[in-house]
Amino acid sequence: MARPPQNCKSKPKYADGDVVHPYCSKRCASSARSNRPTAHRTKSAVPLCRIPGCSSRVYVGRSGGTGHYCSKAHLRLGTHGCICCRKASAIGPTCFCQSCGDEVFSVAPMIIEVPKDHERYKGVESQFRKKWQHNNNCPEVRAIYKIVGTAESLEKYEQYINKIEAKGNYASQGKTRGNENRRWHGTTRECNIGDKGVMEFCSDPSCSLCCIMKFSFDLTYSENAGMFGGGIYTTSTSSKSDQFSFNSCASGWKPMLLNRVVVGKGYRMTTPDAELTGPPAGYDSVLAEASDSGLNYDELVVYDNDAIRPSYLVMSTIFFVSITTNLCVKHWTQRFRKRAKVYPYCGRTCAKLAAKKKLVEEARLKVHNRPAPPNPPIHTDSHQARSEHGCVFCRAAPMSNASVLCQPCLDVAPDMAGILKVPEDHRNYKGVEKQFKQSWRHETVCPEVKAIYKIVVTNAIMGPYQEYLESVEAQWGFVAQGKPRGNENRRWHGTRRKCTLGDPGNEALCADPGCSLCCIIRESFDIKYYKMATSWGRFGRGIYTSSTSSKCNDYSMNMGAESEWKTLLLNTVIVGNGKKLINDDISLTGPPPGFDSILAEVVPGGALNYDELVVYKNEAIRPSYLVVYSGAPTPECPRARLGEPESSLSGVCLEITE
Ligand SMILES: [Zn+2]
Ligand SMILES: [Zn+2]
Ligand SMILES: [Zn+2]
């Protein structure tokens, strides 16, 4: 076996390919030169090399920084080798070594996760980022999978390339064979394939993602689909494909496909032609170009199933567009989409009903020579009830017990997150507005409420809260005491907003990880954001809320775009058995034993000016409403409201104090 290393005698020698150096690392070697014993990190602190089966510790640089591999040879293997076994070099243009390749193709179709530090991952991720051209922040790539089609499918694709190459001799012009390019395609997924650890295809024939990955694209599903006729649409612009990427399942990630597409001789077009059934004679594909008059983004359309193969599945964080722009104008259900087209209605029945209504309206116009009033006057008790207690989305049926939506809307509800405007004459609007005004206890003039939004969270976010609520209720039995389940209360929280979410016309969450408001609405509160903070707050490491809206106002800040509006979150908080405290205790990391939360109380001569409710579990709180109110101090204001908070320690809420 290997001789012990010459200097430290504790670690195996550094092997760079076939050359074995006398020392375990460069750092060790330089220590030897300077005649000092090497101060190695303790073994347990240095992780093992990432190559499976390699028992060496990772390389430790001169400065003490560690890599992820033991040697340059293994670094090369990890970043360029077979993505499957990570133990052997990949063959030619494939991602696999010989034996993995054989095995993979024998069980294909399948998907294999690409390691995050592999060059393939980096290449695909960079194409995704560079081609994100829409005017919003690029989502984060969370996972990339290599799609392996059957050998038969690949063979047909290769034959097509050969045919196109023979016609156009692209290789001799310094292009790829067949003028092959990589383009994006967004589609819908019914199952959770691509989510962390999910690599099994579903058998649902309506799961477009699984179908495409298993069988590749099929023109029969795209008859008279888009602006350039019945073809298969791809684009180089990832942000455009993102608009066609949807989940029918609950997930914080969404899928996009990166495809190999044989462009051959592309016909350039700047104006749509929906009648096309193939490329113009003498061409192999259509290259739709962005222009001032026509398209906003490029498209590449092919009209042959064998001109395209899905190559990578890219999973990225969901960018939350306004909920309502995703929904049928009549129902709380997703709009009907077919390839490049999005319809305003959820389906045919819905569109027909709307058309019928339009006909009735036109007929009415002929007879009466005036249109119906825009909002039918509320004249009966049942209409009144609907308006005040109706589903905040359709307003056609009463709200269900557990939601601001009606049962019919809930039955078809897609699992989504975002904000939904509450009508001003709605009971819930009035209730939230009243709580905002009544809890404005500072001697300043209470600002005017501009808008109230219901915060809609995904089932995945709501689940742990409901579970916790039930467990607290089971422990204490609050309902029997005439209290709400789990002793749930509504409390305010002010936070930082980088975008203008909630301002008139903006209902789309931003993707900026520094925008606390959007982060909380998307993922709820998270104690882990406290890690960097130097001080936790008066009651330690918890999530702070208050019943006093004017106190939380001090923590509501616009950090980015200028806005005349400010925002507060109204949250449902599981108080459970709350421990009342009148003095600070910054050492707390949880409530005292036997309690679920801290209720900081205001008493004469006490330390606090305003109440606080602190919980120490993420699942004990969920954002419920977003209140948008006038942010400018009013002239009558006795003291500037936007001045310093009362104490830098109290109610730091979620933010990291810089
Ligand atoms: Zn050494
Ligand atoms: Zn190694
Ligand atoms: Zn392999």
Ligand SMILES: [Zn+2]
């Ligand atoms: Zn599926």
Ligand SMILES: [Zn+2]
């Ligand atoms: Zn509908």
Ligand SMILES: [Zn+2]
């Ligand atoms: Zn409804």
Ligand SMILES: [Zn+2]
């Ligand atoms: Zn934001």
